[in-house]
Amino acid sequence: xxxxxxxxxxxxxxxxxxxxxxxxxxxxxxxxxxxxxxxxxxxxxxxxxxxxxxxxxxxxxxxxxxxxxxxxxxxxxxxxxxxxxxxxxxxxxxxxxxxxxxxxxxxxxxxxxxxxxxxxxxxxxxxxxxxxxxxxxxxxxxxxxxxxxxxxxxxxxxxxxxxxxxx
Amino acid sequence: xxxxxxxxxxxxxxxxxxxxxxxxxxxxxxxxxxxxxxxxxxxxxxxxxxxxxxxxxxxxxxxxxxxxxxxxxxxxxxxxxxxxxxxxxxxxxxxxxxxxxxxxxxxxxx
Numbered sequence: 001x002x003x004x005x006x007x008x009x010x011x012x013x014x015x016x017x018x019x020x021x022x023x024x025x026x027x028x029x030x031x032x033x034x035x036x037x038x039x040x041x042x043x044x045x046x047x048x049x050x051x052x053x054x055x056x057x058x059x060x061x062x063x064x065x066x067x068x069x070x071x072x073x074x075x076x077x078x079x080x081x082x083x084x085x086x087x088x089x090x091x092x093x094x095x096x097x098x099x100x101x102x103x104x105x106x107x108x109x110x111x112x113x114x115x116x117x118x119x120x121x122x123x124x125x126x127x128x129x130x131x132x133x134x135x136x137x138x139x140x141x142x143x144x145x146x147x148x149x150x151x152x153x154x155x156x157x158x159x160x161x162x163x164x165x166x167x
Numbered sequence: 168x169x170x171x172x173x174x175x176x177x178x179x180x181x182x183x184x185x186x187x188x189x190x191x192x193x194x195x196x197x198x199x200x201x202x203x204x205x206x207x208x209x210x211x212x213x214x215x216x217x218x219x220x221x222x223x224x225x226x227x228x229x230x231x232x233x234x235x236x237x238x239x240x241x242x243x244x245x246x247x248x249x250x251x252x253x254x255x256x257x258x259x260x261x262x263x264x265x266x267x268x269x270x271x272x273x274x275x276x277x
Contacts, residue, residue, distance in 0.1 A: 004168065005168065008168050008172070012172075012176045015176065015180060016176070016179055016180070016183070019179075019180050019183040019184070019203055020183060022183075022187065022196070022199060022200065022203060023183060023186055023187035023190065023191065023196075023200065028193060028195055028196060031196055031199060032199065035199050035202065035203065038180075038203065038206070039206065042206050042209075042210055045210055045213075046210075046213060048168075049213055049214065049217045050217070051213050051216075051217070051236055051239075053236070053240075054209075054213060054236055054239055054240065057240065057243060058206075058209075058243070061243050061246075061247055062202070062206070062243070062246075065247065066202065066246070066247060066250050069250060069251065069254055070195065070198075070199065070250075070254070073195065073254050073257065073258060074195060076258070077258075077261050077267065079193075079195075079267065086192065087190060087191070087192055091189075091190070092190045094189075095186055095189030095190040096186055096189075096190065098185075098189065099182045099183070099185045099186035099189060100182070100186075102182055102185060103178055103179065103182040106178050106181075106182075107174075107175065107178055110174050110178070111171065111174075115170055115218065118169055118170060118171075119168070119169060119170070119218070119221060120168050120169070120170050120173060120214055120217045120218045120221075121217045121218070121220045121221045122168055122217075125217070125220050125232065127216075127220060127229075127232035127233050127236070128213075128217075128232070128236055132233050133233060133236055133237060133240070135233075136230065136233040136234065136237055137237060137240070140230070140234075141237050141241075144241060148241065148244045148245075151244070151245070151248050152244070152247075152248055154248075155247075155248035155249075155251050155252050156251065158251075158252045158255070159251045159252050159254075159255040160255075162252065162255040162256055162259055163255040163258055163259060165262075
C-alpha cells in the first residue's frame with residue numbers, strides 16, 4: 001500500500017467520522033467544530049487529487065469564512081444541549097433507515113454504471129493549478145464570474161435587509 | 168485510486184447529511200448538513216474531473232478537467248451567498264420565536 005492509499009483511507013475515515021459526529025453530537029458548537037474537521041479532510045482529498053486551488057479555496061471559504069459565520073451565530077444565540085428540541089425516537093429511526101436505503105440504492109445503481117476509466121489520476125496533471133483555472137475563469141467563464149459578483153452583492157443586501165430590526 | 172472509492176466516500180458523506188436533515192430539529196444543524204452535502208458533491212465532481220483527465224475525452228478536449236473545477240468553484244460561490252442569507256433568516260427566526268426549532272416554522276402554512 002503506497003503513501004497515496006494510506007493518505008486516502010485516513011482522510012476518508014476522518015471525513016466520515018467528522019460527518020457522523022456533526023449529526024450525532026449534542027451541542028451545536030461541537031457540531032460546527034466537527035464540520036471544520038470534515039472540511040479540512042476534504043481539502044486534503046483535493047490536494048491528493050492535485051486540485052490545489054480548490055483545496056485552498058475550500059479552506060479559506062468554508063473552514064474560514066462560513067464556519068466562523070456559523071460559530072458567530074451559535075455564540076450569539078446562547079444555545080445549549082439541554083434546551084434543544086428532540087425528534088421522536090421513531091422519527092429518528094425512520095430518518096436513519098431512509099438515509100441508509102438511499103445510500104444502498106445509489107451505491108448499487110452507480111456500481112453498475114460504466115465509467116470512462118476506472119482509475120482517478122492522483123497527483124500529476126496541471127489542470128488544477130491556479131494558472132490554468134485563472135485562465136479559464138477570465139476567458140471562457142468571465143460572464144458567470146461577473147454575475148457571481150452581482151449575486152454576492154444581492155446576498156449581502158438581502159442579509160442586511162432580513163437581519164434588520166423592524167420598527 | 169479507483170473511482171469507486173471516491174463514489175462510495177461522497178455517497179456516504181451525502182447520506183450522512185441527509186440523515187442529519189431528517190433526524191435533527193435544530194435549524195443550524197440542518198443547515199450545516201446541507202453544507203456537508205454540497206461538499207460531498209464537490210468532492211465527487213473533482214474526482215470525476217481527474218478521472219477524465221486520463222481518458223480519451225481529455226485528449227480530444229483539454230479543457231474538460233478545468234471546466235469541472237470551475238464548476239466546483241462556482242458551487243462554493245453560491246454556497247457562500249446562500250449561507251449569509253440563510254443565517255440571517257435563522258437569526259430572524261430566533262429573534263421572533265426565541266428558538267431555532269424548525270417545527271416552529273409550521274405556522275407558515277396558515
